[in-house]
Amino acid sequence: MAQNLLWIPGPTHVRPEILAECARPMIGHRSKAMTALTERLDPGLKLAFGLAPSSTAHVAVHTTSATGMMESALKGVGPKVLCLVNGSFSKRWYEIAGLVGKDAHKLEVPMGQSFDPAAVDKLLTDKGPFDALTLVSNETSSGVRTPLASIAKVLAKHPNVLFLVDLVSYIAGAPVDFDGNRLDFGFAGVQKAFALPPGISVVCASQRYLDTAKQQKLRGFYLDPIKIIEGHEQRATPATPCISLYYALAKQLEDITNGVTLPKRDQGKTGAAAWQARFDKHVRMQQQTEAWASSNDLRMLPAPEFQSPTISCVQSGGLDVTKLIDALKAKGHQIGDGYGDLKGKTFRIGHMGDHTEESLAELLAFADDAVQALR
Numbered sequence: 001m002a003q004n005l006l007w008i009p010g011p012t013h014v015r016p017e018i019l020a021e022c023a024r025p026m027i028g029h030r031s032k033a034m035t036a037l038t039e040r041l042d043p044g045l046k047l048a049f050g051l052a053p054s055s056t057a058h059v060a061v062h063t064t065s066a067t068g069m070m071e072s073a074l075k076g077v078g079p080k081v082l083c084l085v086n087g088s089f090s091k092r093w094y095e096i097a098g099l100v101g102k103d104a105h106k107l108e109v110p111m112g113q114s115f116d117p118a119a120v121d122k123l124l125t126d127k128g129p130f131d132a133l134t135l136v137s138n139e140t141s142s143g144v145r146t147p148l149a150s151i152a153k154v155l156a157k158h159p160n161v162l163f164l165v166d167l168v169s170y171i172a173g174a175p176v177d178f179d180g181n182r183l184d185f186g187f188a189g190v191q192k193a194f195a196l197p198p199g200i201s202v203v204c205a206s207q208r209y210l211d212t213a214k215q216q217k218l219r220g221f222y223l224d225p226i227k228i229i230e231g232h233e234q235r236a237t238p239a240t241p242c243i244s245l246y247y248a249l250a251k252q253l254e255d256i257t258n259g260v261t262l263p264k265r266d267q268g269k270t271g272a273a274a275w276q277a278r279f280d281k282h283v284r285m286q287q288q289t290e291a292w293a294s295s296n297d298l299r300m301l302p303a304p305e306f307q308s309p310t311i312s313c314v315q316s317g318g319l320d321v322t323k324l325i326d327a328l329k330a331k332g333h334q335i336g337d338g339y340g341d342l343k344g345k346t347f348r349i350g351h352m353g354d355h356t357e358e359s360l361a362e363l364l365a366f367a368d369d370a371v372q373a374l375r
């Protein structure tokens with residue numbers, strides 16, 4: 001078979017150069033080579049989280065999928081947590097909060113929607129004080145991006161509430177601005193806009209998060225946020241890390257920073273400018289997909305101001321989603337069905353990571369034909 005491009009909302013397509021990094025010979029995880037490998041990660045991670053030069057936040061990597069980091073984040077905060085729920089992954093935060101013994105509250109809106117900052121403020125005031133608030137920046141299940149600044153603005157009125165943010169399908173696809181958006185704990189797996197195989201997570205924690213976490217008892221071992229951050233900083237991970245993926249992450253962070261993955265129009269850009277160009281590419285791909293949907297009389301699920309730059313969730317408008325997916329698969333492009341209750345009612349295109357606008361144009365041209373044939 002010719003190509004088989006993964007446009008599902010993660011894992012996404014991984015470049016062969018990155019896969020080759022995973023095939024490097026093993027090294028000891030307590031060796032000098034491992035220290036050198038870990039040191040290659042920090043500059044790129046700081047750019048990915050958008051740390052200000054004066055930032056006191058701490059970056060780290062841990063060998064776990066993103067769900068492990070959700071649990072880890074909660075282990076470091078006080079007992080009362082408010083979870084903003086607008087889809088399957090934000091609901092997972094709420095479930096985990098209960099399972100690790102927190103007094104978990106939720107503000108839930110239907111899938112496809114984001115949050116009214118005034119309603120968040122009211123709940124924090126009426127039912128507070130809360131120790132932490134959880135948010136999924138980009139609900140992969142519905143293609144909804146909640147602007148981080150809108151929640152940060154509310155939290156400015158509730159300065160003691162720690163802001164825990166799932167950046168899974170957002171980071172490396174859009175700017176995080178960790179300090180400017182007042183995040184206390186941000187994390188992501190690497191199989192989305194970082195475009196790596198799954199298996200490790202990246203994390204950033206504020207100093208005040210760490211100070212608070214140190215006061216919490218029963219943080220466990222493997223997901224203890226203090227062990228994770230300090231282990232990374234001391235180049236002594238608490239357990240054996242997935243070294244192959246560390247190689248892949250190091251190369252990808254360096255390639256993004258050196259502009260290697262950018263389209264021709266952006267060639268020559270490096271550093272923060274290269275990361276910004278990557279984010280801009282994702283916005284253009286979202287616009288490209290939306291224009292395609294509208295030219296086929298299809299509507300996006302989220303309102304325009306909440307559409308995700310990395311995942312377009314399109315309402316099926318009565319089209320047979322399974323047949324659409326099969327028709328595109330036959331052409332070498334795999335897109336995703338709707339998630340959970342949205343299965344069959346929506347389909348999702350994950351235009352993230354190292355996918356190109358040219359390749360998206362090819363997918364959308366095939367999708368034109370498939371939609372015509374299905375109608």
Ligand SMILES: Cc1ncc(COP(=O)(O)O)c(C=O)c1O
Pocket residue numbers: 010065066067068089136138139140141166168169189198
């Ligand atoms: C927004 C979001 N959060 C959390 C997760 C869970 O990630 P993992 O399956 O890597 O644990 C996903 C997975 O798709 C996700 O999209």
